Amino acid sequence: MSQIPARPVLLTGASGALGRQLTRHLAGLGWKLVLTDIAAFPDKVPPGCRFERADLADGVAILRLAEGCGTILHFGGVSVERPFSEILMPNIAGLYHIYEAARREKARVIFASSNHAVGFHERATKIDADCQLLPDGYYGLSKVYGEMMGRLYWYKHAVENVNIRIGSSLPEPVNERMLSTYLSFADLCRFCERATLAERTESCIVWGASDNQRSFWGQDDRGRIGWAPVDSADSYAGQLSGVVTPDLATETYQGGPYTDIDRTRTDLATPLFK
């Protein structure tokens, strides 16, 4: 029997692909969820949960939604590369509103960070979670900001936070890169369960990937929350090996296609970060 958190859990981004998976899984465990998103919730709201539409740019609305919650699963905001003007309010101001709410409620934040915070590392180099931060766009930069916001609020206000640098969380991997970056929905759901229930996390970073043999990623803080993935992309290797793009940057760097969006550098014949 899984434990039930003492206080309700606020889930932002509830109407998105990952939010819907998390809602189904955690509500199924009997957790009390406060669901929010800027978009309407497309499913039936499960028993014991409530949904309210809100904009992450609205700090007062976020404070109100977080009232009484012990954990904030922050999966809201822009989830792909976009112009800076579109990232600014939901991902930058929004994070500040989430952390201010967590500070007031003495809640833990579990933040959906992304591999795009470090997307300009080469695939050939296996990196640990404390590697150099190398965002591959404004979206990745907002994830770096979120991770650093976590550090600030831990050291200054004792707000605990767990940052999961998600690889590619889809129903199944669809190209060669995802043999390394794939995170199954089930592994993600178990991660959120463990990160919420763990005794003490401080501020930590965990790679969000299933148990993939070709992973780009090494050490992280998963020991603190007692999580290990059980799924793997390995069984797709036969069908996905060779499913690549013709673009050199995409196939050289961990962030894949994001490294190529709006890029003006052309000297990729020599690796950039040696």
Ligand code: 15L
């Ligand atoms: C992400 O962070 C995005 O949210 C998702 O749409 C994918 O692009 C994923 O990264 C990925 O790198 O595959």
